[in-house]
Every structure is written in structure tokens, then in C-alpha cells.
Amino acid sequence: MPKGQMPKADFALKTSDGAEAARLLVLTGDWTATGLRDVAERLKKALTRAQDVQVDVADIGRFDTAGAYALKYALGDRASPEIFAGHENYRRIYELIDGISPEVQTQISESGRSASPLVNFLSGIGQKTLSFLDDARRFTRFLGETVTFIFLTILNPGRIRWTPLVAQMQRTGLEALIVVGVANFFVGAVVAFLGILQLKQFGVSVFAVELIGIAVLREFGPVIAAVLMAGRSASSFTAEVGAMKMNQEIDAMRVMGINPFDALVLPRLFAMIITMPLATFFGMMAGLFGGFIVVWTTLGYGPNFFIQRMTDYVPFVNYFVGLIKVPFFAAAIALIGCRMGMEVKEDVISLGKQVTSSVVQAIFAIITIDAIFAIMFNGFDF
The missing domain is CATH 3.30.750 (Transcription Regulator spoIIAA)
Structure with missing residues (x-):
């Protein structure tokens, strides 16, 4: 040797x-x-x-x-x-x-024999599919439990925990107004710049007002607010619930007869559903204001013209279409954030993975819900 x-x-x-x-x-x-x-x-x-x-x-x-x-x-x-x-x-x-059963596909030896790329590719697809189905099963179970406790709360409003509900409303709604407003302000300004740039080529730059109103009220206002809330609140919910899971506080709650859904999930869910329309409305107004500033400074159209144009040529149904999606966004963010927190194991690595996964899943859910509503309203000719 x-x-x-x-x-x-x-x-x-x-x-x-x-x-x-x-x-x-x-x-x-x-x-x-x-x-x-x-x-x-x-x-x-x-x-x-x-x-x-x-x-x-x-x-x-x-x-x-x-x-x-x-x-x-x-x-x-x-x-x-x-x-x-x-x-x-x-x-x-x-x-x-000891006690851990290694997966059949796990190779713990360095025998030098490796599967072909095709087998590895198909094996990866199979593993991802099984993981997705298992995740869907757990989410369905979590959703079913949540709906059950919502129904029980409706029958008995005394189950509502007002203190955590109000605290979550302040954290998820009121404290998010600034970031939502600023982001939507710049989005509205960008939409105005791009709209004016393109419409000037055809000599119809005045229609930039309608473009700003429809785009901000119908899509950008709700979606930008939801994405920001997903990054802000979904991660927060996962981190909070996950930390309690790691410290065995959730087990202690069950021992004391406190149901985690009543104490942790429902206050966050109700807080998101109640406060997110407010944050979205604030974001819409900020987006319109950003667009107005660009129109005023670029085209010289003042506040009276902008407001009159919005009132006459931007149907109110666009505001309705934008806000009707918000409770669904809020429910998806809260449910995903809380569920991923419940999935945390007893280590910090698991907590970090679940926090990242909760944000990604929440944003994906927002885009999916928005697409569903867009198709539905297109069918209704809204």
C-alpha cells in the first residue's frame, strides 16, 4: 500500500x-x-x-x-x-x-455500475411525479381540515381568537401597505411610459389613460399586491409555524387541548382575506397615481383630464374583476404558508427549504388563479 x-x-x-x-x-x-x-x-x-x-x-x-x-x-x-x-x-x-430504510434506488456502494441516462431521466420523472402526488394528497388533507374548522367556527363564532386575528391583520395588512403602494406606483409609471411610447407612433397617445386604468385595475394592481404578500406573508407564516413545530410548541398546544388550526391557521387565513383587499385597493390607487404622474409630465394632461377620461372610458367592471380575485389569492397564500410550516421537520435545513417552497408555491398559485379568472371573465365577455 x-x-x-x-x-x-x-x-x-x-x-x-x-x-x-x-x-x-x-x-x-x-x-x-x-x-x-x-x-x-x-x-x-x-x-x-x-x-x-x-x-x-x-x-x-x-x-x-x-x-x-x-x-x-x-x-x-x-x-x-x-x-x-x-x-x-x-x-x-x-x-x-438505525431504523431508516434506504430507498430501493439508493446506491450506497461505488460499484462503478451506473444506469443509462434514459433510465435516470425516467426515474427522475417517476420520483418527481410520486413526490407531487404525495404533496397534493397532504395539501388536500390540510385543506379538508381547514374547511372543517371554518365550518365549525361559523357555527360557533366563539371559537374565533380575536387577539391573534387582530395582530395578524396589522402585520399582514397594515404593515404591508407601504411596500405594496410603492411597488404599484412604479408599475403604473412603467405601464404609462411603455403605453405612451407605443401609442405615440399612431398619434393616439391619449389612449394611454385607458391603458393605465384597465391594466392597473384589472391585472397589475391585484397581482403585484398578491406576489408581494406571498413573498412577505407566506414566508412569514411558514417560518413562524415551522419554528413552533421545531420547538415542539404545537405538540404542547395539542397536549393542553388547543387545536393548532384554531390558534395558528384560521387567524392567519381570516387576517389575509380581510386585509388583502385593502392592500390591493391601496396598490391600485398608487398604480393609477404613478401612471397619472407620467401622463401629466410627458403629455401635459392634468388631473381633471385624467380623472374625466378614467370615469368615461374605463368601465367600473374592471375594478370588480380585479378585486374579485383577491380573496382567492389571500386564501392560497395563507393556506400554503401555514401548511408548509406544518411540514417542517426538526432541523433548520428543513425550515429553510419549506420557507423557500412556500413562496414559490404561493406565487405559482397566484399566477394559476389569475389565469383561471382571466379565462373565465373572457368567456363572460367582461
Whole structure:
């Protein structure tokens, strides 16, 4: 062996005279991620007909969780923490993965045999599909529980927890007005700039007012407000509920007879549904104001002209179409944020993943809902 090179993981089987089954398995070398090679596959094949195997780990050099997974994979039911009697450090490492059943497709050995790219591609599609279906099942269950508790709350309004509801209304609604207003102001200004730039080519730049009104009231106002609320509130809900899940506060609530849906989910859901129309209206007005500023400074049309043009040529139905979507946006944001918080495991990495996933799913849900309403209103000729 070259100087400085560590011994690779290996094993030896010692059998009784005339016996087919292996009686003693001696493990040698470094059972680590860099030392395994194909030892797990070879050991599994060697133990195919072996019975009553005793394991000797005295000659193991180094040992980590990769080696523990390899042993679990090769030994199967024969593997247990007892085989590390007298080696406390090895036993503790093995207990980290004991009880975890590795997936069939997981390759813990470095046998050098890899599936073809086509098989890997199809396998990835299958895994993503199963993950999506499982996620849809959990969301459906969560949604069903939420609807049940909403129905119970309607029958018994005394279940409403007013203090957290009001606190969430302030945090999700009132404190979001500034960011929603500023964002919509600039969106309205950008729409006005682009509209005027294009309409000037045809000598009808005056129609920029109608473009601003319809675009802001019907689409940009509600969608921009919803996306900002998704990034702001969905992540907040996931982080708050997830932190409580990590600290076992939700389990403590259940022990005390407090239902987490009553105390955590419904106040956030109701707060979003109540306050988001206000934030959206504020954003709409800010967007119109941004467009008006651009029209005034670029075309010279004053406030009276802008207001008169909006009143005469922008139907009120556009305002209705914009606001009718908002409660659905709010419900999607709150439900996704709370559900992803409930999905957090007992580690910080899981919390970070769920926070990211909640924002992505909320924005995707907003775009999907907006598209559904656009198709529906187009069918109604609105």
C-alpha cells in the first residue's frame, strides 16, 4: 500500500468445518465514504446463504455514516447496534441511521455500475411525479381540515381568537401597505411610459389613460399586491409555524387541548382575506397615481383630464374583476404558508427549504388563479 494511503473497506468470512453458512464476519479497513468502493455489494452477495452471522468490528479503522449505511444495506436484519459492543463511537454512529430504510434506488456502494441516462431521466420523472402526488394528497388533507374548522367556527363564532386575528391583520395588512403602494406606483409609471411610447407612433397617445386604468385595475394592481404578500406573508407564516413545530410548541398546544388550526391557521387565513383587499385597493390607487404622474409630465394632461377620461372610458367592471380575485389569492397564500410550516421537520435545513417552497408555491398559485379568472371573465365577455 502506498505511503499515506488508508486501507479500503473489506471483509473476511470464517465458516465452521463443513458448514455452508458463515459464522464469523470480520470487517477490516476504513468503512467511510471514500473507502467503500463496491464492498457493500460484494458483502451482500457473500451473505446470501449465510445464517447466524456474528460480526467482528475490532479491525475497522475509520467509520462514518456512509459505512453504517453500507453495513445496514449488506447485513439487512442481521445488523443492529449490538454488533458494535465495546466500540461506543461506532455504535453511536450506527444508531444515527438505525431504523431508516434506504430507498430501493439508493446506491450506497461505488460499484462503478451506473444506469443509462434514459433510465435516470425516467426515474427522475417517476420520483418527481410520486413526490407531487404525495404533496397534493397532504395539501388536500390540510385543506379538508381547514374547511372543517371554518365550518365549525361559523357555527360557533366563539371559537374565533380575536387577539391573534387582530395582530395578524396589522402585520399582514397594515404593515404591508407601504411596500405594496410603492411597488404599484412604479408599475403604473412603467405601464404609462411603455403605453405612451407605443401609442405615440399612431398619434393616439391619449389612449394611454385607458391603458393605465384597465391594466392597473384589472391585472397589475391585484397581482403585484398578491406576489408581494406571498413573498412577505407566506414566508412569514411558514417560518413562524415551522419554528413552533421545531420547538415542539404545537405538540404542547395539542397536549393542553388547543387545536393548532384554531390558534395558528384560521387567524392567519381570516387576517389575509380581510386585509388583502385593502392592500390591493391601496396598490391600485398608487398604480393609477404613478401612471397619472407620467401622463401629466410627458403629455401635459392634468388631473381633471385624467380623472374625466378614467370615469368615461374605463368601465367600473374592471375594478370588480380585479378585486374579485383577491380573496382567492389571500386564501392560497395563507393556506400554503401555514401548511408548509406544518411540514417542517426538526432541523433548520428543513425550515429553510419549506420557507423557500412556500413562496414559490404561493406565487405559482397566484399566477394559476389569475389565469383561471382571466379565462373565465373572457368567456363572460367582461
